[in-house]
Amino acid sequence: MDTSGINRKASHAGSWYTSNSKKLNKELEGWLEAVPTTPEDGSLSEFSLPISNARAIIAPHAGYSYSGPTAAYAYKCIDPEAYDRIFILGPSHHVYLDGCAVSKCTEYETPLGTLTIDKKVNDELLETGHFTTMSVQTDEDEHSIEMHLPYIYKIMEGKSTPFTVVPILVGALSTTKEEFFGKLLSPYLKNPHTLFIVSSDFCHWGSRFSYVYRQPSNPSQPIHASIEAVDREGMKLIEDLDVQGFAQYLRRTRNTICGRHPIGVLLNALKDAYGGEVENLRQGLQCRFLRYAQSSRVVSERDSSVSYASAYVCAIAN
Numbered sequence: 311m312d313t314s315g316i317n318r319k320a321s322h323a324g325s326w327y328t329s330n331s332k333k334l335n336k337e338l339e340g341w342l343e344a345v346p347t348t349p350e351d352g353s354l355s356e357f358s359l360p361i362s363n364a365r366a367i368i369a370p371h372a373g374y375s376y377s378g379p380t381a382a383y384a385y386k387c388i389d390p391e392a393y394d395r396i397f398i399l400g401p402s403h404h405v406y407l408d409g410c411a412v413s414k415c416t417e418y419e420t421p422l423g424t425l426t427i428d429k430k431v432n433d434e435l436l437e438t439g440h441f442t443t444m445s446v447q448t449d450e451d452e453h454s455i456e457m458h459l460p461y462i463y464k465i466m467e468g469k470s471t472p473f474t475v476v477p478i479l480v481g482a483l484s485t486t487k488e489e490f491f492g493k494l495l496s497p498y499l500k501n502p503h504t505l506f507i508v509s510s511d512f513c514h515w516g517s518r519f520s521y522v523y524r525q526p527s528n529p530s531q532p533i534h535a536s537i538e539a540v541d542r543e544g545m546k547l548i549e550d551l552d553v554q555g556f557a558q559y560l561r562r563t564r565n566t567i568c569g570r571h572p573i574g575v576l577l578n579a580l581k582d583a584y585g586g587e588v589e590n591l592r593q594g595l596q597c598r599f600l601r602y603a604q605s606s607r608v609v610s611e612r613d614s615s616v617s618y619a620s621a622y623v624c625a626i627a628n
Contacts, residue, residue: 315416316416316446317424318413318415318417318419318449320418320420322453322457323421326372331422334421335464338382338461338464341378342382344379347359354598354599356598359386360388360389360390361387361388361622362391363392363625364387364392364623364624365506365623366508366622366623367384367387367505367623368508368573368621369383369384369385369510369620370457370511370512371454371509374457376616377603377618380620381458382461383600383620384622385461387622390467390469393466393504394471394473394503395431395475395505396475396506397475397478397495397505397506397507398455398477398507399569399572400454400477400572401454401509401510401568401569401571402481403454403568404451406481407480407481408481409483409487410440410480410491410575411478412435412436412441412476412479413427413444415446416429418459420459420463423467425475426473426475427475431476435476435478440490448479454479454569455477480572481571482571485574488571488574488575488578491575491579492578492579496578499580502625509569510572512545512567513567514614515566515615515617516608516613519566521565523536523565532607533609534607534608534609534615537608538602538604540563541617541619543563544559544563544565545599545619545621548597550588550597551588553581576623584625594625595625597623598621600620601620602617604617605618
């Protein structure tokens with residue numbers, strides 16, 4: 311793939327998050343410092359943060375004023391010295407894609423500095439014949455990957471050796487294709503020096519999202535509580551690493567989790583890399599959600615909200 315030194319601009323800086331590097335650095339530092347790092351301090355992780363054997367994190371991609379504090383809970387799990395390659399799986403919001411696409415750029419710009427794309431891995435993925443290349447326009451229009459870049463730069467700035475990133479735009483995949491791409495990516499996931507970041511918001515509720523689902527088991531509860539209950543049902547299946555259960559849950563609730571396909575790819579990659587059956591997976595891996603938030607508390611059918619959640623997946627000793 312001829313990349314010819316193309317830089318992706320930080321196209322959402324100045325709107326979705328500040329373009330002022332000093333202000334951005336201060337915001338990120340503040341959010342990260344606010345995350346509890348031990349169970350004694352209130353962390354929901356049984357491990358102290360950061361987690362050196364984390365295999366993946368899940369974090370939101372909304373504007374930082376909405377989701378920045380929640381995303382910090384996932385990024386606080388990252389030990390920068392543990393990784394030399396970071397995959398970023400983001401859903402496609404603006405173009406229809408029924409597969410997965412890599413970037414044609416060589417660097418991604420952020421207000422804090424640039425991140426280097428792993429050309430070697432990009433070429434390996436393209437050589438499989440199953441990945442395409444997104445245009446620079448598509449790359450810069452999409453926010454699901456970009457919203458993670460400042461956090462990656464910030465959390466990795468103390469690393470003593472170089473690292474690269476592998477952004478992958480994930481399309482509207484069938485469950486069969488989620489399994490297929492998960493298997494293609496599982497060899498990279500097996501590498502203890504590679505981290506996967508999955509970009510996803512959770513429920514988009516309201517008429518403007520064409521989604522007003524209410525939990526049928528408790529129709530009288532407040533809408534925001536119903537939204538949380540539906541989200542947490544899906545989060546529990548992700549924590550259980552239950553690929554089939556998560557897919558069935560999505561079919562039943564139609565929950566508007568925009569990163570459901572990247573999550574599906576991750577779950578299938580974990581399944582392929584760490585033992586197949588759910589019980590085997592749970593013996594070698596732990597997934598925990600550390601934070602959940604909503605952009606607003608919906609009390610009326612006229613209201614709307616988006617949910618945000620942050621999690622880690624780590625390898626554990628058998």
